Amino acid sequence: MSELSAAALSYLIAFADDEHMIGARHTSWIGMGPFLEEDLAFCSIAQDELGHAIALYELVVDSFGSSSELVTPIDHFALLRPAADYRSCSLAEAACDDWQDALVRHWLYDRAEELRWAALADSSNPALAAIALRSEREEVFHRAHAESFMSRIASSGNASSIALITDSIQRLLPLGDGLWDPPDAEADAIAEGFVTESSASMASKWKQDIAQDIQKWNLPVGLEIQIYLNEAAPSASSFGDRLQRSEGFDQFLTSLQAVISLDPEAEW
């Protein structure tokens, strides 16, 4: 049970909320995957992301210490905060109701996760560094999974499938900027060694990774996407992305609360 600085807490909450939202969104595909094996694989990835969220939330609530009177503070913290207190980014919150959107978001998000865990692997907080190492071992599979589908669709020769994922990329990629909206006081978190790389620096690496994938798969993205990927700095529109909830968030949060709100004090 270690006390964390305000900067460290804000950094953890932003990442944990991203993992929580993406995990919860991914799980909405349970039973609807294109075939049974893929259904299982994608839901397993979703559960991995929820596992990451739990590990990060644990650090947060541990830091709050025993002052909390809640029976299960981690569930309460994860599910019962007011919507305005969440710090997830738009890309993690987006519904992605079409399978191609869910796939493209999975690829974009997990490309970013690789960089984000790497920036925590040498954290001055040993518990966080251990979580980062374990999570990255799982992420290797997540990326292989996303890559497998993206590369196969891209090389399928099926024009309508290629058009679907290209269209998804063009709609979702600009949302990805919000991933790199820095949590409050990120500079302090870097100064204390809690995290070793800034969001701005990771953003430019992420764009390079995404651009390389698109080139490798020979996907016909539009000029504006190519220009966007060539700009090192995140666009101004991403600023404050984590401070505002995206459209449909309230409804989504209510659905996540459906069980816990039956009896918030129940011990499960």
Next chain:
Amino acid sequence: MKTYEVFLKKAGKDEFRHAGALDAPDDEMARLLARESYVRRGEGAQMWLVARSAIIEGEEEFLSPNFDKPHRHNDGSNIAARRKRKRSETEGFEA
């Protein structure tokens, strides 16, 4: 889609055992998906995947002539029955 048979081996001296089957579009996807379908909880330390089309089968019709050969089954029941009979004969009462 191709069908693959999945075999898992636990760490140690256990042999590979059949775990089930799965469908996948190609070998690499089969590897990825089998991992999530069959080894999510560390059920095996090693995995073999075999395309079902590569399996050489001995089907039931081919094997069935060997079903009906009781003389090849030595489960001891004949001897046990004979002993029992002899015992009841010498001891003078019926079992």
